[in-house]
Amino acid sequence: MGTKETTGWFIEGIFEYNPSRRWRATTGLDAVIFDATIKSLLNEKLGQLEAKFDADVIFYFGEIHPALLRPFRDLIEDLKKETTANRQRLVIILNTAGGSAEIAEKMVDITRFHYEEVFFIVPDFAMSAGTVFCMSGNRIYMDYSSSLGPIDPQVWNGQQYVPALGYLDKVEELLEKARVGTLTNAEFLILQSQDLAMLSRYEQAKNLTITLLKKWLVEYKFRDWTVHQTSPGKIGQPVTDEEKVARAKEIARQLGDNRYWHSHGRMIGIATLRELLRLRIEDYSTDATLQPLLRSYNDLITEYIAKNNYKVFLHSRNQF
Helix, strand or coil, X not given: CCEEEXXXXXXXXXXXXXXXXXXXXXXXXXXXXXXXXXXXXXXXXXXXXXXXXXXXXEEEECCECHHHHHHHHHHHHHHHCCCCCCCCEEEEEEEECCECHHHHHHHHHHHHHHCCEEEEEECCEECCHHHHHHCCCCEEEECCCCEECCCCCEEECCCCEEEHHHHHHHHHHHHHHHHHCCCCHHHHHHHHCCCHHHHHHHHHHHHHHHHHHHHHHHHHHCCCCCECCCCCCCCCCECCHHHHHXXXXXXXXXXXXXXXXXXXXXXXXXXXXXXXXXXXCEECCCCCCHHHHHHHHXXXXXXXXXXXXXXXXXXXXXXC
């Protein structure tokens, strides 16, 4: 398409785009044409990704929330109705700050009912329950700027989702002070005011998150892990089922160690995932075909989401 410079903005075909990648607001017929053009571009790029992976590809942006379970299910079922493709591989491009581990579990039930293989691509970040969701994948694709996060489960406290481990760690700290006789009066009042039922829910959420992660790693992520590749003294030797379980437990323990990560929002990059957790990640940073395709698709669709102030956005070849 032709390009025309216009005082800091330039025209690409029929819509205006700022070099800083912020869209100029449009109205009326221009807005309709603008949306149609964006939809066409994104569908084209999505089609290229489906061809690249020989898979159905969906884009998921937003919280992992109970309200999204039915739309997610319908999106997957709609793809599987097309008998002409009947692919057995699903690729999920995931952008999420986290949410409910229980809903992530149901989403895994849905994807695994329909697909033999599930790959996750994290162009930006998939935190908390998003990280847990990714651990159900046969493969996880990231580049050098992508991030996962600690698996600190989010629990609804009646008003909002709160990170469970922060509460549990603080209560444990106060209990330890009480054991050694250093608890202050103010801290005693804080400890006394804790809702035991909510603390029980936090503990249950923590245990569920770890259980799911261990199960999915062994069942899916480690499915094709047959020989040791990094363990000194074991390289080339067969991997046993017991070793897979032990490795999954260690990864779950490390990702759930709130004292190590210090922050629920800590972003864990590919180098740490590989070196500290020894977790296999597919790095597309230098893939001359895949990296620019994913970047152009993800940047365009997330800018479109920001322009329209969407909190949630799902995209497939059948839904926009």
